[in-house]
Amino acid sequence: MKHFLDITRETCPMTFVKVKLKLARMEKGEHLEVLLNPGEPLENVPRSCEEQGFKVLSNEPTDDNKHLLLIEK
Amino acid sequence: MNLPANKKKISIVCFSGDFDKMVAAFTIASGAAATNREVTLFFTFWGLNALKKNKGRAATGNSFMAKAFNFLMGGLNNLPLSRLNFFGASPKLMTMMMKKHNVATLPELVEAAHALGVRIVACEMAMRILEVEQSDMIEEVEDVVGVATFLNDSEDAHIIFI
Numbered sequence: 001m002k003h004f005l006d007i008t009r010e011t012c013p014m015t016f017v018k019v020k021l022k023l024a025r026m027e028k029g030e031h032l033e034v035l036l037n038p039g040e041p042l043e044n045v046p047r048s049c050e051e052q053g054f055k056v057l058s059n060e061p062t063d064d065n066k067h068l069l070l071i072e073k
Numbered sequence: 074m075n076l077p078a079n080k081k082k083i084s085i086v087c088f089s090g091d092f093d094k095m096v097a098a099f100t101i102a103s104g105a106a107a108t109n110r111e112v113t114l115f116f117t118f119w120g121l122n123a124l125k126k127n128k129g130r131a132a133t134g135n136s137f138m139a140k141a142f143n144f145l146m147g148g149l150n151n152l153p154l155s156r157l158n159f160f161g162a163s164p165k166l167m168t169m170m171m172k173k174h175n176v177a178t179l180p181e182l183v184e185a186a187h188a189l190g191v192r193i194v195a196c197e198m199a200m201r202i203l204e205v206e207q208s209d210m211i212e213e214v215e216d217v218v219g220v221a222t223f224l225n226d227s228e229d230a231h232i233i234f235i
Contacts, residue, residue, distance in 0.1 A: 013104030014177045017185045020107040048108040 002031045007041060008066055015041045016048055019071075023054060026073045031057070034069040042067050081110045082230035084223070089235060090119030090146065091155040092164040092179065098235045099182035106189035113230070114186070115223050117196035121203060122146050123183075124195060124210040134204030142203060149179070187213050194218045 005022050007015045019034055026032060036042055046056045046069055055072040062068055083105045087098045098114065106112045116124050125133065125148035132140035154163040171178050177185065186193075194216045195207070207217055218226075 009175050011174070011176050013100050013107060014181075014185065016107035017103050017177075017189065021185075021188055044108070052109045 001027075002033060004033045004035075006035045007045075008035055008037050010041075012040060015045060019045055019049065020052075023049070023052075023071070023073055028073050030073050032071045032073065034071065035062070036067050036069060038065065038067060045069065046071075082113075082227070083110050084113045084115060084227035084230045084232045086232065086234045087114055087116045087120035087123065088118055089155070090122040090152055092152040092167065093155050094235050095120070095123050095152055096179050096182065098233075099179065099186050100177075101233065102191045103182055103185040103189055106186065106191050111192075111230075112186075112189075113192040113194060113223075113226060115194050115196065115218070115227075117199045119146065121195060121199055121205055121210075122152060123149050124193070124214055125149070125205070126209055126211050133209050136204060139204035143205065149183070152179075194223065196220075196223075 003022065003026060005018060007018055010018060015036065019032075022032060034045065036045055046059060049056055049071050057070040057072055058068075059070075060068050083101070085098050085102055087095065089095070102112045102114055125131070127133070128148040128150045130144050130147040130151060133143040134140045151161065152164060153161060154167060157163055168178050192215055193213050195210060195214050195218070197217050197219050200206070200217060207214060
């Protein structure tokens with residue numbers, strides 16, 4: 001199952017917090033798509049996910065200067 | 074909660090009961106917990122006000138002095154801004170500005186810290202002085218501890234004093 005989370009309107013620390021809490025509620029093997037802004041969220045959300053043992057499957061820029069991250073729990 | 078042995082640890086001493094400093098403490102705490110760190114918040118002196126179950130003004134304690142102090146200090150809703158407090162108007166104005174700019178407010182940060190499992194402990198000595206019991210505080214307060222316990226628990230942690 002694929003979940004979706006838009007954190008483009010969030011600021012630090014709620015960018016990480018919302019991703020972490022969303023992943024905590026998901027089952028192992030499920031996918032989470034995260035829409036995020038460049039800068040601080042793009043630099044740190046993928047890294048903190050990997051540090052916690054989650055797989056970042058893809059990280060693609062979107063047409064409107066945002067990024068779409070695909071994470072596997 | 075089972076934690077890996079190599080998990081990074083941060084302990085924050087919440088001494089100040091100022092609104093802006095408490096925002097900083099809970100921002101660091103929730104950000105650290107969300108990025109896989111084990112976080113302990115140790116509340117002492119004025120910081121204890123943020124943990125009171127009654128978030129407004131209440132005459133907590135037994136003696137006249139304790140009741141007066143606790144009533145005048147109030148709870149989470151009465152924390153003053155460290156500068157330009159303007160008799161308590163500024164924290165409300167600051168909260169409005171935070172909402173306007175999509176920045177998490179203090180109650181939202183506190184809620185996030187609880188959801189992320191940030192450990193909250195209260196200082197036994199400060200509680201005794203101010204005659205605040207554990208039953209006067211929010212249920213998320215995990216323990217009432219002294220400085221030796223706090224230092225033992227924080228031996229391999231970064232300690233931040235706010």
